[in-house]
Amino acid sequence: MTQSIVIQIGQCGNQIGCRFWDLALKEHAANNKNRVYDTAISHFFRNADDNFAGLEDIPVGDGTGKIHSLKARAVLIDMEEGVLSTILKGPLREIFDHKQLVSDVSGSGNNWAVGHKLYGARYRDEILDSVRRAAEACDCLQCFLLVHSMGGGTGSGLGTFVLRLLQEEFPEVHNRFVTAVFPSAADDVVTSPYNSILALRQLTECAEAVIPVENQALQEICDKISRATTAGGEKNSNPIKDGSAISDNHHNTGSKRSEKPFDRMNNVVANLLLNMTSSARFEGSLNIDLNEIAMNLVPFPRMHYLIPGMAPLYSLSVVASQPRRLDEMFNDVFSRRHQLIRADPKQGLYLSCALLVRGKVQLSDIRRNIYRLIYIISWP
């Protein structure tokens, strides 16, 4: 029974975080028909009893208590008000309470120094308070998941300041996972190279593992999915199963809401985070925790940049021959087009690699594919 705290910083971080909480709620709703507050849901959500004025938390107990009011274990930080106020007016306003938000008015102006040095010093105590409050609500805190961008001012500056703060103040929770959105070649912020380099140094020193994500790669993945959506569109009905694409907004809901521009790309990253933590929340025959991910993939302390790849990107509504599709999935997850940064993993040397498999996949299928793939990849 472990918990994780999500800390989202900056415009990018908060928008991704928004998608993450939306999809997390939908995933738990699909899995938890009886509306009980069990250990899976307690990983990311508190069960607050709002009858008491002091917002007492209801513990999991034996896992059969009803859900009163879910509150996310999150800290939202942004130095300008636009994004946070949109969140607080939107459908997710119920799961955040105002004590978890740290905000200012004017923003960082795409300047790492403003974010890190100026706002860091000014808001240090407030941020520490929010994090400490969230940490005290946890029985057994396992890791911090930070989400922010590298190119901007708040995300990269204040984000890395928070990372350093966590390392100093919570040394026993050594799992600090950072999902960092790196700028692509076609980027609209002029100072993003400087911001990224300054932030990169902090990430190398303070983070346990960094999962880099690149806008260009996400864009290409979304394009691929929408091409597949419209491919058979003239004659047949939509070949993709509705809601199964990793860039989709809504699993199993009928109507389509209006989508904001970066929503599809943010959904991909949100799905990545959900899948990574799925084994810590739900049970399986071979469980892997976030501890184990860090332990197995990071052979040397400073070499902790993990390339994420996901497959399949969508599932077809006509269920074609399963075994071939399954093997194709294993091939795809190593291919260039399925990585969330623009890199071809097969061209490089692998230090370590982890396959997190979710769903109805048999052990023998996995082993068969591992036998095959071991020879395609180059190891030292």
Place this chain on the structure above:
Amino acid sequence: MAVVTIQIGQCGNQIGRQLFSTIHNDITAKQTAVSSSQNDDYTSASLQRFFRRETDMHMPEARAVMVDMEHKVVTRMMSEANKEGMWKYGKGQQYFKNSGSGNNWAHGYLVHGPEAQESVLELVRREAEACDRLGGFLCLMSLAGGTGSGLGAFITGCLREHFAHAHIINQVVAPYGDGEVIVQDYNTVLTLSRLHRDSDAVIVAENDGLHKVCATRLAHKHVAFSHMNSVLAHQLGALLQPAATCGRACTLSDMLEALVSHPDYKLLSMMHVPQVSNASLSFSTSTWPSLLTRLQRMHEMHSVADEGFSWAAPSRNRSVCNLLVARGKDSSSLDCLPLTDRRSYVSWMPASCTLSLWSHPRHYAGLERSALLLSNSASVASLLDRVVDKAWGMFSSRAYLHQYARFGLGEDDFVNSFAVLEQIVHNYKNL
């Protein structure tokens, strides 16, 4: 004689649950081909050995302590046992915390170990006191993970310290050679070096071998961990159920006397015939000579599965000593000729001690005749060699050491463990 089982980690708990189910199914089996008084003797001895019946006559409680660093697996195993409704785990005999060990041996051994020591020893003491006559401890654990390997090694050490005269047998499961966990070789080396010192006997089962049995002989299309666990539980049951030798009942000390005569040779491997799927059970019969020849061939070929041998370079498998457990009709008057070839045993072992025979006329698990070979031989050397090679490869580039150093395990500890393992491999290779 009673055996207290300690299940540690995800693997240990899953196997333990299967083991108790297998044993209970065997106890309540109908067609056993022995007289009812013999059957009653057997069932009461077996019940006494593995279960307690203080509170409820119809629902025996397993003599088990369940240990894990997270609660998911333990609660699942308990509910599976309750669902079966034939036996259950004792209330309060579980120890679990909230966060796992993260595949980190040092975390399990140096951090969780001392934390858990008091509570786990208390639970073990409670079980041990409930036994009329304690035969020994059986520890079930894996070698790859963090809890099973690290915490398991620590608990074995504690048991040795607190129950200095009790017999401790560890059943360990070695992971797939191509890897389940990246640091599995480190964890294996560190664990085995400690177990070699603290345990009386270590039975090594490999996921590769069990997988082969399931895939080839038992013809499972999709082999899952549950299939492999049931094969291993089946074998352990065949070993530990009541049997007789030379007219008197067999105990764990008989097993250790028969097999572990030299402190340098403690690693054992298990092979069981016949390997038939449930579907073909009613169509197969076997005779003792055929079973024994098959066992002997499997032993020669270092194979747990009864087919798929690689005939490439058969090197004679040398054993220190073997134990044969035969169950079924006419098992006591068995002619063990295939297994008594003097050339396959070491020269310093007197001929009378090389092969011990246990038998019981009752059918085991619906098999008319079945035989289990528990051998102390060079089969383990190849596994250990491979593991030590890979681990040393990683160690020479100092990979992952910072993860272990974080919990206090330094390079010296690694070097010492490597030395112990090298010595074991050397001993077995030069049998």
